[in-house]
Amino acid sequence: MSSILETKGLFYSYETGGYALANVSARIEAGKKTAILGPNGSGKSTLFLHMNGVYRPQKGEVLFHGEPLRYDKASVASLRRKISLMFQNPDDQIFAPTVEEDVAFGPMNLKLPIEEVEKRVDEALYTVDMQKYRDRPTQQLSYGQRKRVALAGALATDPEALLMDEPTAGLDAQMVREMLELTEELNHKGKTIVISTHDVEIAYEWADDVVLMSEGSVLFNGSVDELFGQEELLHKARLTRPILYSLNLQRHLRTGEPECPRPHTLPECCQTFFQNHKTIGSGTFYIASLDDPRFDPGVVGKFKKHNRGAYGSTAKRASRDLKLDLHHYFNSIEHGLTKTSRGEDYLLVTESSLQGLVKFKVEEFMEQSNCEIKVVSLL
Amino acid sequence: MSIMKGIDSLAYQSPALKWPPLGKLLLCVCLLIGSLSSRTIYGPLIVLGVGLFLFYYAVNGKAPLFMLYLITGVVIFNVTGTLIIAITQPGEAVWSIFIEGVKISVTQSGIDLAILVFFRTMAGMFVVLFFAASTPVPHIFNALSRLGLPDYIVETTVLIYRYSFMVLEQSILMVNAASCRLGFSGWKNSMKTTGVLAANLFIRSLEFAERSQNALQSRNYTGSFPVFRKPPSLDVKWAVCSISALAAIYAIGNFL
Numbered sequence: 001m002s003s004i005l006e007t008k009g010l011f012y013s014y015e016t017g018g019y020a021l022a023n024v025s026a027r028i029e030a031g032k033k034t035a036i037l038g039p040n041g042s043g044k045s046t047l048f049l050h051m052n053g054v055y056r057p058q059k060g061e062v063l064f065h066g067e068p069l070r071y072d073k074a075s076v077a078s079l080r081r082k083i084s085l086m087f088q089n090p091d092d093q094i095f096a097p098t099v100e101e102d103v104a105f106g107p108m109n110l111k112l113p114i115e116e117v118e119k120r121v122d123e124a125l126y127t128v129d130m131q132k133y134r135d136r137p138t139q140q141l142s143y144g145q146r147k148r149v150a151l152a153g154a155l156a157t158d159p160e161a162l163l164m165d166e167p168t169a170g171l172d173a174q175m176v177r178e179m180l181e182l183t184e185e186l187n188h189k190g191k192t193i194v195i196s197t198h199d200v201e202i203a204y205e206w207a208d209d210v211v212l213m214s215e216g217s218v219l220f221n222g223s224v225d226e227l228f229g230q231e232e233l234l235h236k237a238r239l240t241r242p243i244l245y246s247l248n249l250q251r252h253l254r255t256g257e258p259e260c261p262r263p264h265t266l267p268e269c270c271q272t273f274f275q276n277h278k279t280i281g282s283g284t285f286y287i288a289s290l291d292d293p294r295f296d297p298g299v300v301g302k303f304k305k306h307n308r309g310a311y312g313s314t315a316k317r318a319s320r321d322l323k324l325d326l327h328h329y330f331n332s333i334e335h336g337l338t339k340t341s342r343g344e345d346y347l348l349v350t351e352s353s354l355q356g357l358v359k360f361k362v363e364e365f366m367e368q369s370n371c372e373i374k375v376v377s378l379l
Numbered sequence: 380m381s382i383m384k385g386i387d388s389l390a391y392q393s394p395a396l397k398w399p400p401l402g403k404l405l406l407c408v409c410l411l412i413g414s415l416s417s418r419t420i421y422g423p424l425i426v427l428g429v430g431l432f433l434f435y436y437a438v439n440g441k442a443p444l445f446m447l448y449l450i451t452g453v454v455i456f457n458v459t460g461t462l463i464i465a466i467t468q469p470g471e472a473v474w475s476i477f478i479e480g481v482k483i484s485v486t487q488s489g490i491d492l493a494i495l496v497f498f499r500t501m502a503g504m505f506v507v508l509f510f511a512a513s514t515p516v517p518h519i520f521n522a523l524s525r526l527g528l529p530d531y532i533v534e535t536t537v538l539i540y541r542y543s544f545m546v547l548e549q550s551i552l553m554v555n556a557a558s559c560r561l562g563f564s565g566w567k568n569s570m571k572t573t574g575v576l577a578a579n580l581f582i583r584s585l586e587f588a589e590r591s592q593n594a595l596q597s598r599n600y601t602g603s604f605p606v607f608r609k610p611p612s613l614d615v616k617w618a619v620c621s622i623s624a625l626a627a628i629y630a631i632g633n634f635l
């Protein structure tokens with residue numbers, strides 16, 4: 001796979017002295033979900049500002065699609081059209097008085113025709129479910145809403161890659177899941193997603209690749225499983241192993257059962273730990289697309305109350321509009337897998353463009369946990 | 380802080396938000412001139428009626444509590460001021476009282492002037508409140524840019540408007556943090572804490588400005604702030620309506 005962004009021997013220091021980045025070489029693969037993992041002050045945000053062309057390296061270079069960045073106005077503008085940055089603190093990013101003015105800021109700076117700007121603002125606000133707040137002054141929004149507006153502002157330039165600086169920081173548990181699901185959805189629709197985080201649990205569950213940073217240096221760049229196998233690196237970066245990883249390791253050490261494939265989610269963990277326990281057989285995972293004109297809302301009532309969920313921003317919004325009585329509005333695929341692997345049937349309401357992702361996740365789960373779940377697409 | 384936020388919220392929720400800001404401004408100025416140029420009470424009375432109606436419409440019939448406090452405050456000042464006017468005008472006394480050997484007289488001209496001033500003030504207050512409760516600051520400045528106000532003034536004002544809320548939020552957090560640690564216990568301590576807070580707020584503002592500069596760059600800022608949704612511009616209808624109102628009030632206030 002080709003890299004979309006790469007840094008080679010990057011050095012950068014602030015006026016306060018000391019290197020914020022010291023010989024940073026990292027590679028972001030196109031189309032993947034990458035987590036820049038590291039404790040506070042490890043240089044994650046500074047690296048993002050380099051990747052977006054805001055900071056110019058004092059030594060080393062940044063490559064975009066294999067080409068070194070140039071820092072003339074036109075080149076930088078072209079880079080920022082393709083690489084969007086969402087700041088950790090939404091208040092740093094939002095400066096327009098109203099929501100739609102702020103989301104339109106990037107596209108307007110690209111001198112796009114007003115109809116195109118209008119379309120992009122609509123789409124971005126729709127994606128983050130902030131359409132009804134479009135005329136609101138930004139200072140009247142809650143922190144979570146400001147975070148969504150910041151994401152919409154980054155999405156409105158329709159970038160190839162989205163750099164998200166601590167996107168889950170300061171959010172409640174539900175918003176964290178919604179934000180992660182949204183990034184998964186965007187990634188499925190073709191965007192490369194890079195998040196910075198110090199949360200090992202999120203990195204382990206969410207990321208394909210990880211860049212581990214500590215004190216301005218890259219300690220590791222590779223797959224998630226590889227990283228968490230190297231405990232000394234984690235200690236060096238003042239991080240710990242994820243709970244699921246440690247539990248699985250203990251299972252391996254205590255029972256002698258193979259460590260791989262490692263469970264990355266709760267349903268995978270349940271399946272790994274309780275595979276020898278008797279269940280009444282696997283259930284069926286029903287998938288319905290709300291945007292399919294043949295969708296019958298009556299089908300929802302045929303499933304148990306706690307066995308219905310929605311996945312995808314459009315499906316969640318549409319199911320609320322249709323007043324569908326669903327139980328899970330986040331983590332619904334995981335809930336569905338847990339239920340179906342215990343022999344119950346589950347209905348997941350989603351949209352046509354995400355059916356492939358849902359099926360892939362179910363198949364991945366079946367392969368990983370050696371479990372047979374019947375997947376049925378409802379028309 | 381709450382009043383500033385409150386007025387801002389009112390303006391954004393006002394049914395008169397979509398009216399052209401310059402139209403509203405022109406109407407308000409005409410009403411104020413009409414009221415002030417009127418020699419009789421009729422002009423200010425008409426403006427008060429129009430102002431009350433516009434204000435009632437702008438706040439959607441529900442004036443928030445802070446607005447009522449504001450109005451009460453103005454009324455108290457107004458009543459005090461008009462009482463002083465009533466007893467300080469020369470002429471034949473229509474009513475007198477001795478207090479501690481001092482004669483205080485109210486003259487007919489004093490009463491007339493006091494009533495005129497009272498209604499002018501009340502009319503002016505409601506007209507201005509209508510404008511404030513229906514026009515957010517960015518709308519005013521974006522509209523003024525069409526009249527030739529330089530872009531850099533408009534952009535700076537809009538940015539100051541946006542960031543003032545954040546600086547206020549930050550200052551409240553800092554004041555609360557200082558209060559929790561007894562920073563305001565005693566006069567001397569309060570002075571010292573206030574000084575430290577002011578200095579820190581300034582430093583934080585600088586840091587904030589630096590981060591915002593990064594954000595601007597990352598979002599392709601090219602030196603000017605584009606306006607996506609321009610407020611409606613002043614049309615002939617508004618101009619005719621405002622000038623007609625001024626003419627009518629002037630005529631009624633001076634020749635009736």
